Amino acid sequence: MACAIDSGRLWDSLMEMAAVGATPAGGVRRLALSDEDRAARDLLVRWLADAHCAVRVDDLGNIYGHRGGEQPGAAPLVCGSHLDTVPTGGRFDGALGVLAALEAVRALNDARQRMRHPMEVVCWTNEEGARFPPAMLASGVVCGQLTLDAAYAARDARGLTFGDELRRIGYQGSAEHRLPAPAAYVELHVEQGPILERTRTQIGIVEGVEGISWSWVAVAGRASHAGPTPMEDRRDALLAASRIVSALRTLAGEAPGVRTTAGHIEVTPNTINVVPGAARLSADLRARSEDLLETAWHRLQEICAAIAKEDSVAIQVDEFWHSNPTPFHHAVVETVAESARALGYSSRRMWAGAGHDAKYVADRYPAGMIFVPSRDGLSHNEAEWTPREDCARGAAVLLAAMQRLDRML
Amino acid sequence: MACAIDSGRLWDSLMEMAAVGATPAGGVRRLALSDEDRAARDLLVRWLADAHCAVRVDDLGNIYGHRGGEQPGAAPLVCGSHLDTVPTGGRFDGALGVLAALEAVRALNDARQRMRHPMEVVCWTNEEGARFPPAMLASGVVCGQLTLDAAYAARDARGLTFGDELRRIGYQGSAEHRLPAPAAYVELHVEQGPILERTRTQIGIVEGVEGISWSWVAVAGRASHAGPTPMEDRRDALLAASRIVSALRTLAGEAPGVRTTAGHIEVTPNTINVVPGAARLSADLRARSEDLLETAWHRLQEICAAIAKEDSVAIQVDEFWHSNPTPFHHAVVETVAESARALGYSSRRMWAGAGHDAKYVADRYPAGMIFVPSRDGLSHNEAEWTPREDCARGAAVLLAAMQRLDRML
Numbered sequence: 001m002a003c004a005i006d007s008g009r010l011w012d013s014l015m016e017m018a019a020v021g022a023t024p025a026g027g028v029r030r031l032a033l034s035d036e037d038r039a040a041r042d043l044l045v046r047w048l049a050d051a052h053c054a055v056r057v058d059d060l061g062n063i064y065g066h067r068g069g070e071q072p073g074a075a076p077l078v079c080g081s082h083l084d085t086v087p088t089g090g091r092f093d094g095a096l097g098v099l100a101a102l103e104a105v106r107a108l109n110d111a112r113q114r115m116r117h118p119m120e121v122v123c124w125t126n127e128e129g130a131r132f133p134p135a136m137l138a139s140g141v142v143c144g145q146l147t148l149d150a151a152y153a154a155r156d157a158r159g160l161t162f163g164d165e166l167r168r169i170g171y172q173g174s175a176e177h178r179l180p181a182p183a184a185y186v187e188l189h190v191e192q193g194p195i196l197e198r199t200r201t202q203i204g205i206v207e208g209v210e211g212i213s214w215s216w217v218a219v220a221g222r223a224s225h226a227g228p229t230p231m232e233d234r235r236d237a238l239l240a241a242s243r244i245v246s247a248l249r250t251l252a253g254e255a256p257g258v259r260t261t262a263g264h265i266e267v268t269p270n271t272i273n274v275v276p277g278a279a280r281l282s283a284d285l286r287a288r289s290e291d292l293l294e295t296a297w298h299r300l301q302e303i304c305a306a307i308a309k310e311d312s313v314a315i316q317v318d319e320f321w322h323s324n325p326t327p328f329h330h331a332v333v334e335t336v337a338e339s340a341r342a343l344g345y346s347s348r349r350m351w352a353g354a355g356h357d358a359k360y361v362a363d364r365y366p367a368g369m370i371f372v373p374s375r376d377g378l379s380h381n382e383a384e385w386t387p388r389e390d391c392a393r394g395a396a397v398l399l400a401a402m403q404r405l406d407r408m409l
Numbered sequence: 410m411a412c413a414i415d416s417g418r419l420w421d422s423l424m425e426m427a428a429v430g431a432t433p434a435g436g437v438r439r440l441a442l443s444d445e446d447r448a449a450r451d452l453l454v455r456w457l458a459d460a461h462c463a464v465r466v467d468d469l470g471n472i473y474g475h476r477g478g479e480q481p482g483a484a485p486l487v488c489g490s491h492l493d494t495v496p497t498g499g500r501f502d503g504a505l506g507v508l509a510a511l512e513a514v515r516a517l518n519d520a521r522q523r524m525r526h527p528m529e530v531v532c533w534t535n536e537e538g539a540r541f542p543p544a545m546l547a548s549g550v551v552c553g554q555l556t557l558d559a560a561y562a563a564r565d566a567r568g569l570t571f572g573d574e575l576r577r578i579g580y581q582g583s584a585e586h587r588l589p590a591p592a593a594y595v596e597l598h599v600e601q602g603p604i605l606e607r608t609r610t611q612i613g614i615v616e617g618v619e620g621i622s623w624s625w626v627a628v629a630g631r632a633s634h635a636g637p638t639p640m641e642d643r644r645d646a647l648l649a650a651s652r653i654v655s656a657l658r659t660l661a662g663e664a665p666g667v668r669t670t671a672g673h674i675e676v677t678p679n680t681i682n683v684v685p686g687a688a689r690l691s692a693d694l695r696a697r698s699e700d701l702l703e704t705a706w707h708r709l710q711e712i713c714a715a716i717a718k719e720d721s722v723a724i725q726v727d728e729f730w731h732s733n734p735t736p737f738h739h740a741v742v743e744t745v746a747e748s749a750r751a752l753g754y755s756s757r758r759m760w761a762g763a764g765h766d767a768k769y770v771a772d773r774y775p776a777g778m779i780f781v782p783s784r785d786g787l788s789h790n791e792a793e794w795t796p797r798e799d800c801a802r803g804a805a806v807l808l809a810a811m812q813r814l815d816r817m818l
Contacts, residue, residue, distance in 0.1 A: 087678050088632065088686075130680055193637025210636070214681060223497065225788040226670035226693045227619070227763030228602025231661045233786055238671055239658055242651035249648055252640045261635035262647055263681045265674060269496050271539055272623060272672045272691040273763070274789045277497075282681040284635045354636030354682070377642055379634040380683045 003111035005399060007392030010103040014391065017043060017083070017099060018091035027382020028091055031156075032084035032126035033061070033165035040083045041171060044098065044123055051105050053121065057173030060138035060151060061125040061166045064177065067105050069118035075183040077115070077402050077409075079104065080122030082357060086130040090384020092190045092391070096372070098123050100188045100395035107399055115406040117183055124357040125166070132162045134214070134321040139357035142178050143364050183409045184332050185367040186401050187358040188394045190386050194377025195350060202393050203340040203347040204371025207333055209359040210351050211293045211325035213285040217244055217304060221313040223269060223277030234275050238267050240311040241279035247303040248283060251296060258296050259286045259353065283317070288325055288351055326359050332368030332401075335408065339400035340370075345393055354379075370397050412520035414808060416801030419512040423800065426452060426492070426508060427500035436791025437500055440565075441493035441535035442470070442574035449492045450580060453507065453532055460514050462530065466582030469547035469560060470534040470575045473586065476514050478527035484592040486524070486811050486818075488513065489531030491766060495539040499793020501599045501800070505781070507532050509597045509804035516808055524815040526592050533766040534575070541571045543623070543730045548766035551587050552773050592818045593741050594776040596767040597807045599795050603786025604759060611802050612749040612756040613780025616742055618768040619760050620702045620734035622694040626653055626713060630722040632678060632686030643684050647676050649720040650688035656712040657692060660705060667705050668695045668762065692726070697734055697760055735768050741777030741810075744817065748809035749779075754802055763788075779806050 020043060021028045021036030030036040041063060048055045053065030066076070081097025101121040108115065129135030132154040140146035152163030166172045191197075196204050221237035245262045252260040264282040283300055287293040301317055308315040333349075340347040352359075352369060361367045372394035375385040429452060430437045430445035439445040450472060457464050462474030475485070490506020510530040517524065538544030541563040549555035561572030575581045600606075605613050630646035654671045661669040673691040692709055696702040710726055717724040742758075749756040761768075761778060770776045781803035784794040 086680055086683060129682075133681070135682070191637060192634040193639065194642055195637075195639075212636070222787070223790045224786065225601040225763055225790075226668070226672055227621070227695055228600060228604075228761070228783075228788070229668075229786060230602065230604075231658070231668055233603055236658075236670075238674060239654055242654035242671075245648055245651035246655065249640070249645075259635070259638075259640055261645075261682070261684055262651075263635055263676075263683050263685060264679050265647060265676055266679075267672075267674055269789075270673050270675075271495055271789075272542070272693055273538075273544070273670070274495060274672050275670055276672060277790070284681055286636055352637070354634055374637075377633065377638060378631075379637070380680075381632045381634075381686070 038169035082127035192379030206369035208327035329366035491536035601788030615778035617736035738775035
């Protein structure tokens with residue numbers, strides 16, 4: 001019996017999972033370690049068990065579904081992604097990678113195809129970092145980039161900790177269940193950008209993950225009454241923050257490949273008739289090389305120093321998270337490329353602009369990623385969409401890559 | 410016995426009142442109809458009763474302390490201000506006007522000086538509008554600019570209504586207790602700006618209240634992932650909002666006497682790694698003439714239309730509150746000026762940039778205001794400060810103006 005992805009089964013699983021935390025606008029709100037996340041986990045665990053996987057949970061709440069291999073002692077081939085979403089997220093970001101990995105196992109089972117290596121489906125906890133910053137918290141600990149204590153102590157906006165919430169939803173497992181050193185790791189994901197759709201390409205061969213720098217920019221001005229305070233006497237923190245937002249955009253235009261975003265802002269006291277006394281905003285910088293990233297960060301510092309002087313405010317820039325640009329493993333990248341070619345799919349090589357758990361895995365083990373198109377390039381948006389055929393093509397490349405790696409490694 | 414302000418007694422009352430809702434930074438948080446506001450009201454009612462005033466409360470929660478006059482049927486001379494504050498307010502904004510009016514009554518009592526007109530000390534409810542927008546809600550109803558139903562239905566950020574909170578704190582009185590048509594109304598207030606201090610002037614003779622326009626500016630962009638979304642594909646609502654904040658500042662420079670403030674901003678989803686899909690900010694415009702105010706508002710509309718086009722976002726500007734520029738009553742203004750001169754205080758004529766209850770009173774009755782210096786021009790700030798002597802000088806001018814008006818009217 002030929003081993004092939006069942007596109008209908010994959011799609012049905014995606015849609016059933018999307019119902020967990022579904023929003024009225026067609027998106028998904030499934031924040032890490034929320035009740036919705038627990039329900040999604042419970043569903044995945046049931047599906048993994050139904051697919052004859054041995055399910056285990058580690059001390060970060062990462063879920064692994066293990067399918068045995070023929071060769072004693074062989075390291076596992078691992079594929080997966082995450083099930084948590086941003087507050088107004090879509091149906092495919094994360095879920096596609098987990099459920100395509102599950103579909104690969106189901107397809108292998110249907111064809112009664114044994115592999116030399118064991119295979120593991122992984123679902124990483126809190127990839128988004130939307131509830132518990134920073135992003136990729138659990139894979140960061142498993143791959144040695146963050147400490148367990150730091151992860152457990154991470155707090156959400158209401159002050160609840162990662163550790164307490166993990167226990168609350170019943171997904172605190174054991175450290176001995178963590179990911180064993182894999183032979184290779186491959187993650188399928190939606191592109192979350194417009195390149196594949198715009199170039200009518202079916203598969204993205206991901207060569208690496210861009211570097212990311214996250215900073216808080218704090219502006220201290222002086223609160224004063226919006227009525228009687230002459231314009232020239234103001235030390236308006238929101239005005240200065242606004243100039244930083246505009247300058248961040250300009251900064252992206254100064255260096256090719258650098259992208260900048262101010263996604264979060266808060267102002268004090270945030271009252272109509274008070275000149276804002278303080279503001280805090282986030283600065284997200286991304287680039288393919290560490291040089292570009294550092295140059296951009298130093299430019300941000302210069303810009304803030306200039307605005308501070310001009311607007312008579314104090315500005316502090318604190319980088320609180322930095323992820324180095326990470327090229328993927330050559331053999332894994334080439335295996336993905338050959339798998340797509342063998343299946344007759346059009347493909348192009350590209351870098352991931354978003355952080356992914358594959359980045360932390362790649363710091364220690366051979367890893368790679370596969371992208372499929374996102375309609376209108378939209379992601380982190382309730383309108384996120386990837387057509388059924390694209391999902392199936394991505395899963396087929398994932399399965400084929402697993403089979404090739406199984407023969408090769 | 411000479412009738413004179415007791416500067417020590419006035420100061421002690423100010424400091425005792427400032428302890429109600431005192432903040433660690435030396436300011437006051439006494440939001441309208443909060444527990445702190447209730448405590449401040451209870452204290453004022455006690456002091457008014459101790460000063461032999463007949464105390465009554467109207468259906469908006471405005472408190473009146475009535476001191477009888479000699480001439481039957483004479484309209485009252487009214488003075489006062491408010492006791493509510495912004496979230497991080499100071500000790501003098503509002504409280505000085507109420508407690509100086511109380512001190513004027515105490516001084517008249519001490520001197521056993523009867524007046525022809527009755528005198529009323531008034532404390533207006535929710536002047537700031539910080540909790541229940543718009544500002545000057547209660548004087549607006551009493552003076553016929555707003556309806557009672559609209560006032561009762563006003564909601565705070567938690568969804569509680571003005572009416573419910575007024576009942577909760579026990580300060581819903583009767584409509585028949587509202588302000589009777591006064592012979593004249595005079596309100597003492599801190600300047601809340603730097604002009605008097607900078608020009609070393611002791612008393613501000615307020616000739617009128619500038620017009621104020623409050624709008625919400627709503628920006629609709631498109632949320633997308635901060636990583637893979639190319640800069641040129643973004644429809645960033647915060648970037649557009651930031652350009653509006655900057656343009657608002659420029660707009661103030663285009664016309665002399667126009668002041669503009671963006672005091673409030675909120676962004677959706679407000680997450681570090683999501684390009685903001687929506688933003689809402691406040692636009693506060695102020696000017697001495699209706700022409701200047703309207704021109705500024707139309708410029709804001711033009712600016713927003715241009716930014717909407719350039720940034721591929723939709724922008725809507727909705728003016729939700731408008732207060733016309735209001736000159737004060739000639740005879741009241743001149744009486745204040747003569748009172749200051751007779752006391753030997755330096756003075757200058759100026760307009761109020763902030764809204765005050767005196768504005769609504771002036772729409773129907775003869776009214777005026779007295780300003781005293783604010784240190785560093787600061788107000789709506791916990792560091793707000795007016796020295797004891799300035800408070801006493803302001804109260805002395807208020808008392809003298811009341812006595813002059815009593816003889817004159």
